[in-house]
Amino acid sequence: MSKLPPYASTGQITWYYSFRIICALIFFFLIAPIIIIIPLSFNAEDFFTFTRKMLSLDPEGYSLKHYQDFFGNADWTRPLTNSLIIAPIATLVSVSLGTLAAIGLSQSHVPFRRPIMAILISPMIVPLIISATGMFFFYAPLGNWMEANLGMSRDFVGYVKVILAHAVLGIPFVIITVTATLVGFDRSLTRAAANMGANPVTTFFRVQMPLILPGVISGALFAFITSFDEVVVVLFVGSATQKTLPWQMFIGLREQISPTILAAATVLVVFSIALLTTVELLRRRSERLRGMSPS
Amino acid sequence: MSDTTETGPMLAADGTPLKVSLNRALRRQKLRALALIAPLLLFVLITFVVPIGSMLFRSVENEIVRDTLPKTVAALKNWDPSLHELPGEPVYAALAADLKVAVEEKTHTKLGSRLNYENPGMSSLFRQIGRSVKKWDLATDAPFKEKFIEANKGWGDFSTWRTLKTYSPAYTNGYFLNAIDFEKGPDGIRQREGNQKIYVTLFIRTLWMALVIMGSCLLLGYPVAWLLANLPNKTANLLMILVLLPFWTSLLVRTSAWKVLLQQQGVINDVLIWLGFISDENRLVMINNQFGTIVAMTHILLPFMILPLYSVMKTIPPSYVRAAKSLGATDWTAFWRVYFPQSIPGIGAGAILVFILSIGFYITPELVGGTQGVFISNRIAYHISSSLNWGLAAALGTILLAAVMLLYWAYDKIVGIDNVKLG
Numbered sequence: 187m188s189k190l191p192p193y194a195s196t197g198q199i200t201w202y203y204s205f206r207i208i209c210a211l212i213f214f215f216l217i218a219p220i221i222i223i224i225p226l227s228f229n230a231e232d233f234f235t236f237t238r239k240m241l242s243l244d245p246e247g248y249s250l251k252h253y254q255d256f257f258g259n260a261d262w263t264r265p266l267t268n269s270l271i272i273a274p275i276a277t278l279v280s281v282s283l284g285t286l287a288a289i290g291l292s293q294s295h296v297p298f299r300r301p302i303m304a305i306l307i308s309p310m311i312v313p314l315i316i317s318a319t320g321m322f323f324f325y326a327p328l329g330n331w332m333e334a335n336l337g338m339s340r341d342f343v344g345y346v347k348v349i350l351a352h353a354v355l356g357i358p359f360v361i362i363t364v365t366a367t368l369v370g371f372d373r374s375l376t377r378a379a380a381n382m383g384a385n386p387v388t389t390f391f392r393v394q395m396p397l398i399l400p401g402v403i404s405g406a407l408f409a410f411i412t413s414f415d416e417v418v419v420v421l422f423v424g425s426a427t428q429k430t431l432p433w434q435m436f437i438g439l440r441e442q443i444s445p446t447i448l449a450a451a452t453v454l455v456v457f458s459i460a461l462l463t464t465v466e467l468l469r470r471r472s473e474r475l476r477g478m479s480p481s
Numbered sequence: 482m483s484d485t486t487e488t489g490p491m492l493a494a495d496g497t498p499l500k501v502s503l504n505r506a507l508r509r510q511k512l513r514a515l516a517l518i519a520p521l522l523l524f525v526l527i528t529f530v531v532p533i534g535s536m537l538f539r540s541v542e543n544e545i546v547r548d549t550l551p552k553t554v555a556a557l558k559n560w561d562p563s564l565h566e567l568p569g570e571p572v573y574a575a576l577a578a579d580l581k582v583a584v585e586e587k588t589h590t591k592l593g594s595r596l597n598y599e600n601p602g603m604s605s606l607f608r609q610i611g612r613s614v615k616k617w618d619l620a621t622d623a624p625f626k627e628k629f630i631e632a633n634k635g636w637g638d639f640s641t642w643r644t645l646k647t648y649s650p651a652y653t654n655g656y657f658l659n660a661i662d663f664e665k666g667p668d669g670i671r672q673r674e675g676n677q678k679i680y681v682t683l684f685i686r687t688l689w690m691a692l693v694i695m696g697s698c699l700l701l702g703y704p705v706a707w708l709l710a711n712l713p714n715k716t717a718n719l720l721m722i723l724v725l726l727p728f729w730t731s732l733l734v735r736t737s738a739w740k741v742l743l744q745q746q747g748v749i750n751d752v753l754i755w756l757g758f759i760s761d762e763n764r765l766v767m768i769n770n771q772f773g774t775i776v777a778m779t780h781i782l783l784p785f786m787i788l789p790l791y792s793v794m795k796t797i798p799p800s801y802v803r804a805a806k807s808l809g810a811t812d813w814t815a816f817w818r819v820y821f822p823q824s825i826p827g828i829g830a831g832a833i834l835v836f837i838l839s840i841g842f843y844i845t846p847e848l849v850g851g852t853q854g855v856f857i858s859n860r861i862a863y864h865i866s867s868s869l870n871w872g873l874a875a876a877l878g879t880i881l882l883a884a885v886m887l888l889y890w891a892y893d894k895i896v897g898i899d900n901v902k903l904g
Binding site for chain 1: 536731744
């Protein structure tokens with residue numbers, strides 16, 4: 187039914203168009219809530235709805251004051267910085283460990299492959315609130331111990347705890363994307379490299395890594411967004427110094443909702459558009475590469 | 482010479498038998514693979530699996546009574562609560578001795594709040610007696626029985642002692658019983674009264690709402706996935722962006738969008754008034770109730786339904802439906818008898834995924850759910866951070882985790898964890 191045949195009956199024509207209208211409405215449902223907050227964030231008043239001035243497209247109805255607040259007020263800049271510190275480091279940890287493990291898992295004779303896989307995927311499956319409470323009871327004494335015995339400052343320990351907790355949450359995504367890329371990886375290439383005298387490390391960085399890089403990067407983006415968007419675990423494991431952007435938004439939504447949250451949301455939407463574009467480009471590249479490699 | 486080589490074992494280049502050499506190479510390969518996995522596996526085991534296990538263990542652990550009041554627990558061993566008599570002086574004396582130590586270490590209030598979950602009033606009982614015990618002298622002030630009852634009548638109450646006796650073993654099923662609305666009454670385990678059955682109600686509500694969310698995701702996701710799978714690639718890729726953008730957008734952004742839209746002073750109410758469907762006085766209440774949670778979570782989880790459906794539908798050859806139609810099937814029969822059965826694996830994958838994700842949801846129900854639209858997760862969070870009844874939280878968490886694991890197992894059987902596709 188992708189194209190309406192010329193002999194279609196009236197009923198078929200009606201259904202064809204009404205089906206498309208239904209789909210259009212569902213797409214509207216998916217995208218409208220995200221799009222609508224963008225104009226609302228330019229509201230000159232502290233309202234969460236379109237004012238009369240905005241509807242008549244009066245320039246006075248619009249302002250950048252919520253953005254000024256977002257980028258100028260320490261209540262928001264501090265969490266933004268925290269998020270930008272925690273997420274990349276957590277990503278780095280989960281990508282480096284995750285890629286190694288994925289390569290190990292995709293070898294042909296791995297004992298206990300299924301249980302190992304189940305354990306590594308579990309952070310994605312276990313409800314976040316359970317992970318968060320488990321980590322809370324683990325990291326609280328660990329943090330105290332590190333402060334007392336290793337002479338680390340309280341803030342530093344707080345960051346370490348949150349970063350490690352977020353790294354665990356990102357691991358399943360790295361494992362899944364990298365193992366998926368390795369399925370299409372031509373193993374004779376590493377053998378050829380070894381045959382020509384390359385040691386395993388050289389083979390990995392010069393032959394295998396460039397080929398699986400798209401999978402690694404998209405895993406990294408998933409891990410990044412998991413950490414960047416995470417609030418439950420950081421609420422339990424972190425302290426006020428490690429307050430992240432989602433945490434600040436969560437508190438804003440729960441206690442007193444300030445319109446600055448719309449500016450924050452718009453910034454995040456733009457950010458996710460950038461991420462989405464990157465992932466799409468990578469996926470196409472990886473598909474092209476796979477199409478070219480002999481399999 | 483040729484005879485010996487033909488009858489002897491086949492040799493590798495270095496002279497060892499080929500079988501041995503091959504085995505050795507295989508073992509080395511296995512070890513190398515395990516060595517690559519080991520750092521991550523240890524990391525996940527130590528910082529994730531074991532902490533969760535030990536947290537869940539709190540649901541049966543009950544060492545606090547035995548640790549705080551060791552002598553009392555020993556003395557209570559010979560006391561039979563079925564006789565409905567107060568314990569004798571030795572037990573009171575043991576309690577006085579235990580409390581003397583506990584008050585110094587300030588552990589008696591902790592014990593009081595622990596026992597308060599089982600028998601309301603125990604917390605103040607322990608706090609008060611702590612002050613009295615400080616002034617007593619163990620050697621000269623005996624007998625203690627009257628002194629205890631004088632300090633607070635609660636110590637002459639039979640139920641106080643029964644609670645102490647019931648919770649003196651190191652392990653208890655009390656938290657689990659609480660979590661399914663049972664309690665340990667005077668004559669064994671019994672179900673709570675109708676209006677106290679909060680947890681069973683909450684579990685049923687969580688399951689029911691997760692089912693509704695799953696159903697609405699399927700209802701909205703199926704047509705879209707079908708359209709995407711049947712459009713020419715170029716158009717489908719463009720429309721796919723509309724599915725992937727919400728997928729990549731922060732959960733809190735989407736929740737705040739719904740909070741803003743659904744408010745009584747929000748955009749949806751304004752539009753409805755402008756269209757004349759409702760009057761300004763009768764603005765709809767769409768947030769802080771179940772409706773708000775269901776709408777917001779359907780929106781949040783819809784991509785998780787569409788993506789697996791799409792990837793299955795993409796593999797269904799269009800020629801099957803055409804063949805059915807050429808054999809005289811109507812559009813509906815061709816869809817229902819030929820296309821739909823082939824899309825069932827996608828429905829299974831999407832439905833279980835959405836269900837798993839929704840029964841453990843915390844953030845969105847917390848923000849838009851009010852009191853009627855919250856899930857079991859919110860109750861767990863409440864017990865962890867506000868009421869500090871960690872044992873009960875662990876018991877509720879164990880039940881939730883067991884449900885999720887069961888579904889995960891089903892998902893693994895149907896789809897296979899290796900086949901999870903992202904993006």
